[in-house]
Amino acid sequence: MPARLAGWPALLLTAALIGGSPSAGAADLPAFSQVRTQHRVSDFVLLDRRGEPLQGARLDPRRRALAWVALKDMSPALLRAMLLSEDQRFYEHSGVDWSAVASSAWGNLWNSRTRGASTVTMQLAGLLDEDLAQRGGRSVTQKLGQAWVAGRLEKRWTKAQILEAYLNLVPLRGELVGVPAAAQTLFGKRPAGLDARESALLAAMLRGPNASQARLTDRACALLKAMNERCDGLDDELGAVLARKPLQWDDAPQWAPHYARLALRPDGPPTQRSTLDGRIQRLAVASLGRQLGELQERGVEDGAVVVLDNATGEVRAWVGSSGQRSEAAQVDHVLSRRQPGSALKPFVYELALERRLITAASLLDDTPAQIPTGAGVYLPQNYDKHYRGWVSARAALGNSINVPAVRLGLMLTPEAVFERLNALGLQLPETGGFYGPSLALGSADVTLLALTNAYRALANGGVYSEVPLPGALSDPAKGGPAAATAAKAAAPAAGPSARSRFSSTTSTTNITATSASATAPRRVADARASFVIADILSDNNARAITFGLTSALALPFPAAVKTGTSKDMRDNWCVGWSSRYTVGVWVGNSNGSAMQQVSGVSGAAPVWRDVMLALHAGAPGQPFQPPPGLVHQPVRFDAGREPPRQEYFLAGTEQSQLRAAGTPVSITNPAPGAIYALDPDIPPAHQRLRFQHQGALGAAGPARWRLDGRPLGQGGSVDWMPMPGRHELQLLDAKGRELQRVTFEVRGASIRPGRKSSL
Template identity: 30%
Template sequence: MAGKNGGNGRLVADRRYAAKRPAPKPAPKTRPPKKPRRPRRARGSNVFTRLIFGLIGLIWTMSWRVGIVAALGLGGITYYYYSQLPPYDDLIDARVRGSVTLLDRDGKVFAWRGETFGGSIDGDTVSPYLKNAVIATEDKRFYRHFGVSPRGIASAIKINMSEGRGPFEGNGGSTITQQLAKLLCLGVTYDPTQWKSEADYEADCRSGGIKRKLKEIPYAMALEAKYGKEGVLSLYLNRAYLGAGARGFEAAAQRYFGKSANDVSPSEAAMLAGLLKAPSKYAPTANMERAQDRAALVLGLMQDQGYLTDSEYKDALASPAKLSKAAAQKAGGFFADWVMETGPAFLTNDTTEDVIIETTFDQRIQAAAEAALKQVFETKLKEGSKAEAAIVVMSADGAVRAMVGGREVQGPGAFNRATQALRQTGSTFKPFVYAAALDLGYTANSIVDDSPICIYTAGSGDWCPKNYDQGFRGAMTLTDALAGSINTATVRVSQMAGLDAVKAVAQGFGFASKLAEGPAVVLGVSESTLIEMTGAYAGILNGGSAVKPYGLIELRFKGESEPFLGQEGGIRERVISENAARQLIYMMNQGVERGTGRRARLDGWPAAGKTGTTQSARDAWFIGFTADYVVGVWMGYDDNTPLKGTTGGGLPAEIWHEVMVRVNEGLEPAPLPMIRPEELPPPAYVNADGVPTAPSYPGQVFDATGGQAAQPQPERRQTLGDILINILTGGN
């Protein structure tokens, strides 16, 4: 189509779409109105706040990280201990040593030595009263902790610090599991090369301090993981030490009450549980009143924690626990120690096995001896006196029936004056002198001269013994000389028999201690023990044969019927003839009937014996016998202080009398095996002209203290002793 101007114009297409317009620019963003500014704080306060919060954050960050590390460490140590713990059965018996159970002559238990283990008990079968008493006393949260009680430790620290001690000194807040860890010594076994003794080892195991606690905690946790609550409790019941050598509650129940731990009553259970605090202090054998007071406290705890009803609590308080008969008697402690010493150490004091020893011990006779000594000392000694005494009772064959080693009944290991005290024997040695003479052919009717005598000894000069009363009596029979304990006459008899013969007889009868040199030996200047001297007199009673005192009859291992060791003591070889022994018994009988031992005389019972008093009265003795028993008594001071107003014919003779009166109860009197003077040939006697003749002089009379009453002096005659001395000394 042509344009309006008649020319060809440019064709333009119609615009179908609107032309693209540039996008509109976004409107500028508007900022929200600013909030009004708060007033500025001081710049220093802001820094301090940031520092505090930063420090708290740092502590928190470090704490949880350290906590994780500590927990991992604790877990690792616990696992280590867990892997080292042995099987349960290996831990039941805690003892390093075995036990020795001693039976009397009737087969009854009278003493224990070593560490006694009564047998395994279980927390499920033991008396519930005992189980509850232990938990109430030692760890009332036992079933609610994992072996360690943080609450208990915190409480213990508070108590210790409030009482002025260190945080870990004194009360430790230990759970039963921790106490078991101590009993197990954290798995460390006893090594004799590392510790001087078992006591040092156990002291180290029980030591406290923070280092010990840090080891104890993972070990306790390992115990609970390994054995569980009931296993831990059972081990504790079996391993706890409860005094008197009793290891575990079964041994303690048998030791104190004569019954199993499965059968104890509430009052008995409370007394046993009370021992855990301090076994030696609260042992009923040491102080029954203190043990009962402690038990009453335990009963109160059991009631408070619901383990006893009100009626059970009142009944238990009204009927406190009592010791068994064997435990209450405390019999035979000195005797038991002596038997342990005389037996082989590897089967007694150092035994690792449980052994049973049958003995010669007689509990009735022991009670008689103790009662007699107590009666005399309470009525005859001044109040506060420190004088001591010892008694031995034995049969003629050397079987020891009773032994008192001192005035006070003491525990194992006490000094035994009957077996350990070496003391001068005084005139109790004189029977050996007369025994030697009788064995050589002299008789009880032979004559000896009581007159001044001096014997020269090389290096010492003349030795001139004196009599007790400083007097002399001239010619007398050997019987009168011994009955009156005449020193000068005894010295002459020793010269007649010879010192070598006298020493041989003394040693043959068991005088094992070293004999003094010189003629003074015949007056008892040598030292010996009471049991040694009593054994020697038993040899006289049995007819002249030596005896070895013994207490052990048979030793066997527990659970076995065949003995491992038998009796070693008893009658040995003959020392003097039976004829000489029987004459000597008569002579000693006269010492009791009319001589220095008259205070020992028994109504209706023939008895024989000899008094003895040493220089300055430092020792006083009386040893004698009836047909059934030989009894030796010694009295003196441990520090050798002289006795005042006491001789062998005084208090020792009275003690002997009181012992025999009690020992003879229920027995029938029996005659002594003796030969009387009328059964002997006339005495051999030589007058001044050398012509044998019979003596003519009144019988001697002696006072009860050992002195002699004044007597008319017979005409001086030469005796066989004078003749023999003249020959031996060349007339000097």
């Protein structure tokens, strides 16, 4: 044999003549069904609870491979172009094309450039066994092994199976593996839809996946001519294909990107079932987008929705953002911490009912309040800036009046409110003392998921249980979802090595298993107090003063609901429950910017209403059932403060007649410990300090004021020209008896009448 015949074709011929079998590939070959089942994909599909596709998500950042596609679903043009390029006698040989081997050997003998002799079956052998793969060149040993394994494949598999496996496993340009991934990424098509030009371009990549644009164009053009097709403009077309961003199928499911990112497992099968309800998920996405479209002129761009099943806690819908409307579409606002505003009030009232500090009929004080704190005086205000005097707890909660809620929080103490909120899973990051009296008005940051699940505890009569999310996701407050997402992104591609990847698994899995650390259901709140809260929040008459009788909160079936708006209208919420589901909605901006006159009832409530109606289509929610230990009786209010009604009481707290306590005489301004700062640039007449009191002394005459031991004046209010220093103010009755004493401080330079301000 001539020296120039040295090379793998000569050795392969020699090996064939002597009947030798290389050691490579000696392991048992997998069955076609095993290879198809164990095909390792980069993109997974999330299914809803009924098996309907909801979302595709890529979990392997190193390679791109899609779900296996049957040969019958491949384009005939693709099959023709591929065989013309790689294996023209595919249906004639038995794994090795000896005619091509001889031609290649002759070409090597005369140093001519010829097409390779590797058949599709031989290439598939290299794809199935990493020891036979072509890495860093085509070694003689690899070629001998591929030829030997190819012969065995031809005996065990059909030609159609060989061709199907090859098209699904062959590496293509860059990270692309398999025709399905290349067809979607480069052309936005499924393999069945590839035309002749696209098929020729893919076939040209088989021999040199990362070849230059010019080389690929030449190869593809030669294939098109062999197929009797024109190739004019092909270079420009290929340039556009290689330059544009990866494409998606037009019908690719894109309904739950955030939940899929958290729930899909890279070590699972290509399709994984979830607890989501596809119909509700799609409706929630559409409703949120429609509502945000109506609010776009008010500086609103984002929102989130979550739906929980009351009985099981399973997630039925999870919308993490508004998608393309958002500047931060990848942020999952179901898990982002924001201030809930008045949405925390139900828990304050429930705790006060539970501890028998109030009843639903108790009259609460809704007058201006000045509350001293370590950082100064806290001045809670009602949303509408109006005060109603004495108002029942039912009306105060139903109409979301702020001042009574703050006073209740002080009666309970911020520490007690803090502990209850944490027991309900809100996992507040600070302490009760840190938030102080503002905690009752929602100054702490919470997630939509945690808040909705806390409402679900009220729906279940005060029994709390965690949301059964997949694996480590069940505790978002401890970094579960974020940690899981980071782990998925950082983890290497899942799946065993090529030589050991053919173990049996199922093609679909459920992703509803809970974390091992998930706690069993536990009672957190009193069942009777929880029912009273549900009764108040489902009473359309109780919220009529603020919301009217025809707001988005009024449903044709019983549903308890509460809105919330944070400071400066940066966030608004609507969370509520029926007998079967709890729904939470957040509307705001990812960057925290304020909205323009958008409250919970005008921002989040319409979406809440749409979702609730869809959940109960054909099956309305049932009335809330009172637990034992409640008394339902009529109550009346003195002076006609509120109409008579039937009211629920915890047994032993019932009352039939409610009377408002007289307002005690007390100083309303200044607050104890107040600090005032003088500004020399403001005219003195505009910096006078007014002392005021509330309550009347009746026949005893007007109240008298004394400052630092000296008489100052009498009546309901007096004005004083402030002087720097610490001062003591006394309020006396007409007989000189002290009613109250407060101390305050004035800081700054003295201001004297007639002094000109400096510039």
